[in-house]
Amino acid sequence: MTLRNIKSLDELKSTLIADTRNYVLLFKSGSESSDCSYNNLNKLVEDGIEVNVSAVDVNEVRDIHVTYNITTVPSLLVFNGTKFENTIKGCNDINFYKSLFESALFTAKNETGKEIQKRVTVYSTPTCSWCTTLKSHLKNNGIKYTEIDVSKDTDAAEKMKRKSGQQGVPQTEITGEMVVGFDKKKINELLNIR
Numbered sequence: 001m002t003l004r005n006i007k008s009l010d011e012l013k014s015t016l017i018a019d020t021r022n023y024v025l026l027f028k029s030g031s032e033s034s035d036c037s038y039n040n041l042n043k044l045v046e047d048g049i050e051v052n053v054s055a056v057d058v059n060e061v062r063d064i065h066v067t068y069n070i071t072t073v074p075s076l077l078v079f080n081g082t083k084f085e086n087t088i089k090g091c092n093d094i095n096f097y098k099s100l101f102e103s104a105l106f107t108a109k110n111e112t113g114k115e116i117q118k119r120v121t122v123y124s125t126p127t128c129s130w131c132t133t134l135k136s137h138l139k140n141n142g143i144k145y146t147e148i149d150v151s152k153d154t155d156a157a158e159k160m161k162r163k164s165g166q167q168g169v170p171q172t173e174i175t176g177e178m179v180v181g182f183d184k185k186k187i188n189e190l191l192n193i194r
Contacts, residue, residue, distance in 0.1 A: 002042055008064075013082070016052075023076055025041055025074060026070055033091040040094045075089050117144060120144070121148060122147045123148050170182060
């Protein structure tokens with residue numbers, strides 16, 4: 001199976017599945033960073049990841065990026081059902097995309113009657129040792145999270161800074177509440193880690 005290529009806005013809307021996360025990569029074929037994103041996502045689809053992800057080449061389709069006010073590619077559009085929710089810019093590595101999709105799948109597949117995990121986003125950089133410690137703590141406690149590398153995504157870095165008033169990493173957003181640094185006590189409290 002390969003990444004599905006969308007040819008129009010109407011086709012895009014018809015591929016969005018209600019009650020799940022949907023992802024659409026806007027890319028420009030022939031651009032190094034766009035081809036990087038496309039190839040990384042396509043590899044995950046070929047490996048059989050269970051997520052609704054498709055791609056749009058802005059060289060061929062001209063109405064989608066305008067509709068969602070996207071000015072740079074590659075950009076991964078995130079939909080919650082049919083509602084446009086977020087944009088992840090730039091080429092990210094396969095592990096970033098895999099973590100993003102697995103977090104969405106974990107939330108979607110959570111059994112009825114069990115407490116649904118709060119949405120967790122970790123803002124980090126590759127060279128940050130406390131970021132690694134924080135991510136290990138979350139993984140060791142079975143907490144799924146989305147990771148955003150603010151060294152590659154300046155829009156996300158600005159958004160993080162607006163939310164917390166701080167620009168240092170790590171920062172963790174737990175269902176809208178920002179935790180600056182690796183504040184283990186506060187993170188454990190917010191995520192009910194014992």
